[in-house]
Amino acid sequence: MKKGEGIYDLVVIGAGTAGLVTAAGTAGLGGRVALIERNLMGGDCLNFGCVPSKALISSARLIQEIRESEKWGLDQQEPQFVFEKIFERMRERRAKIAPHDSRERFESLGVDVFHGEARFVSPQEIEINISPSPQSSPPGRGGNPASGEVQRLRAKNFVIATGSRATIPTIEGINNVPYFTNETIFDGLKGKPENMIVLGGGPIGCELAQTFCRLGTQVTIIQRGEQLLPREDRDVAEFLERRLINEGVRVIKNVDARAVATSDAGNVTLEFLDRQSGGLAERTVFADALLVATGRSPNLEGLDLKSAGVEFNERGLRVTDYLQTSQRHIYAAGDVIGPFLFTHMADAQARVVVRNILMPFQFLRQKMNYSVVPWCTYTDPEVAHVGLGEKEAQQRNLDYDLFVVLLEDIDRAVVESEEAGFGKILTQKGSDKILGATIVAPHAGDLLHEFVLAMKAGIGLATIASTIHAYPTFAELARKAGDKYNRTRLTPTAKKLFAWLYARAGK
Ligand SMILES: Cc1cc2nc3c(=O)[nH]c(=O)nc-3n(C[C@H](O)[C@H](O)[C@H](O)COP(=O)(O)OP(=O)(O)OC[C@H]3O[C@@H](n4cnc5c(N)ncnc54)[C@H](O)[C@@H]3O)c2cc1C
Numbered sequence: 001m002k003k004g005e006g007i008y009d010l011v012v013i014g015a016g017t018a019g020l021v022t023a024a025g026t027a028g029l030g031g032r033v034a035l036i037e038r039n040l041m042g043g044d045c046l047n048f049g050c051v052p053s054k055a056l057i058s059s060a061r062l063i064q065e066i067r068e069s070e071k072w073g074l075d076q077q078e079p080q081f082v083f084e085k086i087f088e089r090m091r092e093r094r095a096k097i098a099p100h101d102s103r104e105r106f107e108s109l110g111v112d113v114f115h116g117e118a119r120f121v122s123p124q125e126i127e128i129n130i131s132p133s134p135q136s137s138p139p140g141r142g143g144n145p146a147s148g149e150v151q152r153l154r155a156k157n158f159v160i161a162t163g164s165r166a167t168i169p170t171i172e173g174i175n176n177v178p179y180f181t182n183e184t185i186f187d188g189l190k191g192k193p194e195n196m197i198v199l200g201g202g203p204i205g206c207e208l209a210q211t212f213c214r215l216g217t218q219v220t221i222i223q224r225g226e227q228l229l230p231r232e233d234r235d236v237a238e239f240l241e242r243r244l245i246n247e248g249v250r251v252i253k254n255v256d257a258r259a260v261a262t263s264d265a266g267n268v269t270l271e272f273l274d275r276q277s278g279g280l281a282e283r284t285v286f287a288d289a290l291l292v293a294t295g296r297s298p299n300l301e302g303l304d305l306k307s308a309g310v311e312f313n314e315r316g317l318r319v320t321d322y323l324q325t326s327q328r329h330i331y332a333a334g335d336v337i338g339p340f341l342f343t344h345m346a347d348a349q350a351r352v353v354v355r356n357i358l359m360p361f362q363f364l365r366q367k368m369n370y371s372v373v374p375w376c377t378y379t380d381p382e383v384a385h386v387g388l389g390e391k392e393a394q395q396r397n398l399d400y401d402l403f404v405v406l407l408e409d410i411d412r413a414v415v416e417s418e419e420a421g422f423g424k425i426l427t428q429k430g431s432d433k434i435l436g437a438t439i440v441a442p443h444a445g446d447l448l449h450e451f452v453l454a455m456k457a458g459i460g461l462a463t464i465a466s467t468i469h470a471y472p473t474f475a476e477l478a479r480k481a482g483d484k485y486n487r488t489r490l491t492p493t494a495k496k497l498f499a500w501l502y503a504r505a506g507k
Contacts, residue, residue: 001032003112003144004151008034010357011126011155013118013303016043017343018334019161020101021350027110029358034153035111036118036128042101043163044182044335045343051097052186053207055090057378060214064247064380067214071417083192083215090186103133114151120308123327125154157329157357160310160317161350162303164296164335169199172259177268179260179290193217193289197270199257200293201228203377206240208291210379213249220250220285222257222272224294229377233389233424236438240379243420258282260290298336321367323353331357340373372455376445381421384444386452387436388426399429403461403484405477407441412472418442425451425461425481432460432485441474450478461485 010026012019015037023035040047059081065072066079099105103113115133118126132147145151166181168174180188182204194217198209201223213219221228221244227237228244228251241251254276263269268290274283298316305312311326312318316337323331331353334346349368356365376384393400407413407421421441427434437451454464465482469475 004034004114004153006032006154008032008112008153008155010034010157010159011118011153012036012159012161013126014043014161014163014299014334014336015041015101015106015113016161016163016334016346017045018163018336018346018350019043019159020106021347022159022161022331022333022353023106023111024109025351025354026357027106029354031357033111034114034155035106036114036116036126036153037133038115038117038131040134041103041106041113042098045346046094046098046101048183048186050343051094052090053182053204053211054378055093056086056186056211056215057207057380059086059089060211061380064214081215086215087186087189114145114153116151117302119302119304120158120310121152121304123308123330124156125152126158127152157331158308159350159353159357160303160325160330160332160336161334161346162299162336164298164341166292167295167297168292169257169294171257173261177260177262177290179268179292181292185291189289193287195219195287196289196291197222197268197285197287198291198293199270200295201225201230201251201253202293202295203229205291205293206244206377206379208293209249210244210247213244213247217289218248218250218287220252220287222255222270222285223251223253224256226254228253229383231389232383232385233391233438236383236389236424236440239422239440240377240381240383243379243381252285255283296335296341298338300336322356322362322365323349323368324356339370340375342373342375345373372452374445374448374452376448378445381418381441382439382444384439384448385437386448387434387455389436389438390424390426393426393435398435400426400435401429401485401488402426403481405480405484407474407477409480410472410474410476412474412476413441415472416442423447423477423481427461427485432462432482433458434461439477441477443474447474447477450475462489 009031010033012023012035023033027033063079070076106113114128116128116130118128121127128151130145130149196217196219198205198221201221209219209221228241229237255272255274257272259271261269267286267288269284269286271284309327317332319332319337333349333353335341352366352368359365374386403425405423408419413419423439426436434455439447461482464478465486469479
């Protein structure tokens, strides 16, 4: 059948992780799929999110290591680098990954790719305003509609995978000052800013604040709440905050941003109410760049969900456990539905959608399971988390045991001069069942997965303790947590029994 004609098994709106995984998965099972993207294939993760940020973080880490070279016995030295070249390298790394998400690859998988903005015209039909694609096959080739044309597509199922964008806070003057978001900072920055205000101290704000600071920009984080990384336990957030401050990041918390403006010198000024200083003092910070990282909003505008009969409210789109909207044949996945805005979550949800589209009956469909969700903030050290932290366990009135392992007790961390950090493992009170783990360490995101798998497979800390771990590795952190758990099993009765056994053995 010609591209665009007939009835598709699935039309996917948005070619970020959620859309790409659903499109590839369904096409791989033999379904006829159309995929629509209005901007760049790969969505936020590839173009404006995970990939460019982690590429910059990698360069910034090396720069910082050179700056701290005495820790490794080298002479003190200042890293030599050109800011723009660090960004060029980031783009080159990103370009290396891009073919995986490209239009060509998806067309080779049998997916019909359209470039343009999609909107529903009925529950079974969408309309695309075709626009020129930065990565397109030429118009006319392979039945590609030309820019400016309107293409209608009909399908049995749809997936809304339109992602999210930076929330722009309602601050006086915000529309009159230049600011960056994640969509513009990686490609729109022309040279190194001398100073930068990062509005928002969540994961994105903290990662980029540390990165720019290491690249030589004076960074101020403005955080509304009383801790950075609000989802983490307070001790975890405070540990990271101290690290950022030691590296030169200025952190201002407990404030309400009030107004922004451009000064005569061309700087951005931010006025805020400082709630911490007892009264409500008004203060101002100046910078030549402003980065807004105050949260995310779902991309729903322009989809004309009313025409599709899909229910939504100001908080967004609601889906069932099966990821169906109020129209059963219209699914949604990824950032547009949350509740966890991560690439791996978009991927996991997309896999559930692929399966559920294929299943003819509701009872055969799979529910989305959020019981074991890992995440990582890629600051240095990384902050990785799965399951419950102390804060959440307390909020839920759960009794728990806590096992803390310091990195200074891990030989590998000591020889690597990386002993600042720790792991916190929560278990169900009196048992080795793991409720959650938070690791603050280099490569914490990788280390975490021993706990992720353990939680998923129902493996307890005692089993981790009895598993041989290679020496010397950071992974010994998990075994040491297990050892700590085992020591709690040494009850007074067990101690008496062992004493008796030792006494007998001596006879
Ligand atoms: C700076 C930053 C760093 C991040 N780092 C990490 C990380 O390290 N690890 C991690 O797991 N997550 C990270 N994330 C989050 C991650 O990027 C997102 O969770 C992920 O991209 C969500 O994928 P998605 O498919 O839901 O949406 P998106 O990737 O946003 O894709 C949605 C796509 O839909 C398109 N679209 C929207 N509306 C329409 C329409 N009407 N018609 C056609 N197309 C449309 C958009 O153009 C977009 O390309 C980061 C995010 C940011 C901003």
